Amino acid sequence: xxxxxxxxxxxxxxxxxxxxxxxxxxxxxxxxxxxxxxxxxxxxxxxxxxxxxxxxxxxxxxxxxxxxxxxxxxxxxxxxxxxxxxxxxxxxxxxxxxxxxxxxxxxxxxxxxxxxxxxxxxxxxxxxxxxxxxxxxxxxxxxxxxxxxxxxxxxxxxxxxxxxxxxxxxxxxxxxxxxxxxxxxxxxxxxxxxxxxxxxxxxxxxxxxxxxxxxxxxxxxxxxxxxxxxxxxxxxxxxxxxxxxxxxxxxxxxxxxxxxxxxxxxxxxxxxxxxxxxxxxxxxxx
Amino acid sequence: xxxxxxxxxxxxxxxxxxxxxxxxxxxxxxxxxxxxxxxxxxxxxxxxxxxxxxxxxxxxxxxxxxxxxxxxxxxxxxxxxxxxxxxxxxxxxxxxxxxxxxxxxxxxxxxxxxxxxxxxxxxxxxxxxxxxxxxxxxxxxxxxxxxxxxxxxxxxxxxxxxxxxxxxxxxxxxxxxxxxxxxxxxxxxxxxxxxxxxxxxxxxxxxxxxxxxxxxxxxxxxxxxxxxxxxxxxxxxxxxxxxxxxxxxxxxxxxxxxxxxxxxxxxxxxxxxxxxxxxxxxxxxxxxxxxxxxxxxxxxxxxxxxxxxxxxxxxxxxxxxxxxxxxxxxxxxxxxxx
Numbered sequence: 001x002x003x004x005x006x007x008x009x010x011x012x013x014x015x016x017x018x019x020x021x022x023x024x025x026x027x028x029x030x031x032x033x034x035x036x037x038x039x040x041x042x043x044x045x046x047x048x049x050x051x052x053x054x055x056x057x058x059x060x061x062x063x064x065x066x067x068x069x070x071x072x073x074x075x076x077x078x079x080x081x082x083x084x085x086x087x088x089x090x091x092x093x094x095x096x097x098x099x100x101x102x103x104x105x106x107x108x109x110x111x112x113x114x115x116x117x118x119x120x121x122x123x124x125x126x127x128x129x130x131x132x133x134x135x136x137x138x139x140x141x142x143x144x145x146x147x148x149x150x151x152x153x154x155x156x157x158x159x160x161x162x163x164x165x166x167x168x169x170x171x172x173x174x175x176x177x178x179x180x181x182x183x184x185x186x187x188x189x190x191x192x193x194x195x196x197x198x199x200x201x202x203x204x205x206x207x208x209x210x211x212x213x214x215x216x217x218x219x220x221x222x223x224x225x226x227x228x229x230x231x232x233x234x235x236x237x238x239x240x241x242x243x244x245x246x247x248x249x250x251x252x253x254x255x256x257x258x259x260x261x262x263x264x265x266x267x268x269x270x271x272x273x274x275x276x277x278x279x280x281x282x283x284x285x286x
Numbered sequence: 287x288x289x290x291x292x293x294x295x296x297x298x299x300x301x302x303x304x305x306x307x308x309x310x311x312x313x314x315x316x317x318x319x320x321x322x323x324x325x326x327x328x329x330x331x332x333x334x335x336x337x338x339x340x341x342x343x344x345x346x347x348x349x350x351x352x353x354x355x356x357x358x359x360x361x362x363x364x365x366x367x368x369x370x371x372x373x374x375x376x377x378x379x380x381x382x383x384x385x386x387x388x389x390x391x392x393x394x395x396x397x398x399x400x401x402x403x404x405x406x407x408x409x410x411x412x413x414x415x416x417x418x419x420x421x422x423x424x425x426x427x428x429x430x431x432x433x434x435x436x437x438x439x440x441x442x443x444x445x446x447x448x449x450x451x452x453x454x455x456x457x458x459x460x461x462x463x464x465x466x467x468x469x470x471x472x473x474x475x476x477x478x479x480x481x482x483x484x485x486x487x488x489x490x491x492x493x494x495x496x497x498x499x500x501x502x503x504x505x506x507x508x509x510x511x512x513x514x515x516x517x518x519x520x521x522x523x524x525x526x527x528x529x530x531x532x533x534x535x536x537x538x539x540x541x542x543x544x545x546x547x548x549x550x551x552x553x554x555x556x557x558x559x560x561x562x563x564x565x566x567x568x569x570x571x572x573x574x575x576x577x578x579x580x581x582x583x584x585x586x587x588x589x590x591x592x593x594x595x596x597x598x599x600x601x602x603x604x605x606x607x608x609x610x611x612x613x614x615x616x617x618x619x620x621x622x623x624x
C-alpha cells in the first residue's frame with residue numbers, strides 16, 4: 001500500500017504503458033517526428049521552397065540525404081516541413097472530433113429521448129465510405145487546409161460519438177451516478193464530473209486512432225488532388241507531385257510514404273498500448 | 287398555538303403513497319397505500335424482503351424514480367423543512383426536490399464499493415457536495431471535507447482526503463458515503479441497507495456511527511433493511527412492508543414481543559437467535575414457505591398464500607390498516623387472535 005502511494009501516478013502510468021516494448025518504440029518514433037516538425041525552421045538543412053534547377057532529381061547522397069525533387073528542392077527538408085502540415089491537420093481533426101463527438105455522445109447516452117435522433121444520423125454518416133464522403137465535402141467546400149480539417153472532422157465525429165455514447169450508457173447506470181443524483185448534484189455536473197471523467201480513457205484511445213486515420217486520410221485526399229493545395233508541402237502532396245517521376249526517382253514517393261507509414265503505425269501502436277493498459281480486463285492478461 | 291402544532295408534526299409524513307411503473311405489459315404498482323412517519327431525532331426502520339417495495343419507497347421520497355417509467359400516482363410525502371415550511375415531495379417540482387437532496391435530505395446506499403466516483407479523490411467528492419449546497423470557497427470546502435472525514439472517524443483524515451476510493455476498504459468507503467451524506471447537516475437521512483455489504487464487525491461500527499450522528503445532530507433516520515437484528519439495535523419505530531404494502535407499524539418493542547401480523551411474527555421467528563433445537567440437538571432456523579407474490583397479481587390479502595392462519599375471507603378481500611394499540615397498526619383481519 002505505501003509502496004503504491006509512494007510512486008507517482010505519472011511514473012506508474014508510463015511503467016504500465018511501456019510494459020510492451022513496441023509501444024515504447026512507437027512513442028520514440030512519434031516523439032522524433034513531432035520534434036522534427038516543431039523544430040523544422042532550425043534544423044532543416046535547406047529551405048523547403050528553395051529551387052535549384054541544376055540539382056533536380058538527384059538521388060539520395062551525403063549532401064541531400066533523401067535526394068532532391070523535380071525542382072531541385074531537398075526532399076528531407078520538405079518531409080520535415082510536410083510533417084508540420086500533416087501532423088497539424090491531424091491534431092486539428094482530433095481536437096474537433098473529440099469536442100463534437102464527446103458532446104454528441106454524452107447527450108445521446110444520457111438523454112434517452114435524443115438517443116435515437118443522434119444515433120440514426122451517426123449511423124447514416126457511418127454507412128458512407130470515409131474517403132468518399134471526405135472527397136465530396138472538400139469538393140463542395142473548396143480545397144484548403146481548413147476545409148480538409150472540417151471535412152475529416154465531419155467524417156470521423158460519428159466514430160467518437162459511438163464510443164462515447166456506449167461508454168456513457170454503462171457509466172450512467174452505475175451506483176455512484178445515482179448517489180450523486182441523490183446528493184442533489186445537477187445534471188450538468190453529473191455529465192461533466194461524474195460521467196465524462198469516467199469515459200475519458202476510451203476517448204483518449206479513440207483520439208490516437210483518429211489521429212492516425214486523419215494523417216492517412218489527409219495524405220490520401222492530397223494525393224487525389226482533393227486536399228491541401230499543392231504549394232503547401234504535406235506528405236500527401238509530395239507523393240502526388242512525385243508520382244509522375246516515380247519510375248526515375250523512386251525516393252520522391254518512397255520517403256514521404258515512409259514518413260506516413262511511420263507516423264500512422266506509431267500512432268496505431270500507441271493507441272493499442274493505451275487501450276490495453278486502460279482496459280482492466282486486458283491489463284491482467286499482460 | 288400554531289407554533290406547537292407545527293412542532294408536533296413529524297419530520298416526514300407519508301400517507302397513501304402509491305407508485306406506478308409503466309411497462310410494456312401494462313402498469314405495475316410496486317408500492318401502494320404506504321403510510322410512513324419519521325420523527326426528528328428518531329429512527330424508523332423500514333423492513334421487508336427483497337421486492338417488498340422498500341427501495342422504491344425511498345426512491346419516491348427522493349424523487350429519484352426512473353423517469354419516464356416510474357411516477358408517484360397517489361398520496362403525499364410531506365417533509366418539514368428546516369425553515370418550518372412543509373413541502374410535499376410527491377408533488378413538488380424536480381427543482382424543489384433537488385435543492386433538498388443532499389442538503390436537508392441525504393441518502394446512503396447499500397454498495398459502498400460502487401457508490402463513489404472512482405476517478406475523484408474522496409476529499410474532492412465531499413468538497414463538491416459541500417460547495418453545491420453551501421457558498422464556500424474551494425479551500426474552505428476542502429477543509430470542511432476533512433472535518434467531515436474526521437467526524438466519521440476516519441483516522442488521519444487530512445491525508446486520506448487525497449485517497450481515491452479504490453485505496454480504501456469497504457468500511458472506510460461507507461464512512462466516506464456517510465461523510466458525504468452528513469456534509470450539509472441533513473434533517474433526514476435515508477439509509478438503504480447501508481451495512482449489507484460489510485463484515486459483521488464493521489456493520490456494528492457503522493451502526494454506532496449512524497446512531498451517534500443521529501443523536502448529535504437530532505436527525506431523523508429512515509433505515510431500510512431486511513435484517514431484523516439490525517432493527518432491534520437501532521430502531522425506535524418499525525414499519526414492515528410486504529409485497530408493496532405496509533402490513534404492520536409499531537414501536538420496536540411491540541414488533542419483537544407483541545407482533546400482530548403473521549408475516550411480522552414469522553419474520554421474527556426466522557431470526558437465528560430464535561432457532562429451535564431438533565431431537566438431535568441441531569439448531570433449526572425457521573423459514574417462511576413460498577416467496578413474495580408479484581405485486582401485480584394479488585386480490586385479497588397479499589400474504590394469504592403463505593399465511594398459516596389464512597381463512598377464506600383473506601383470499602376474498604384485502605384488509606385495511608387496523609389500529610391494534612397505541613401507535614400500533616396492522617393489516618390483518620385476524621390480528622386480535624395473534
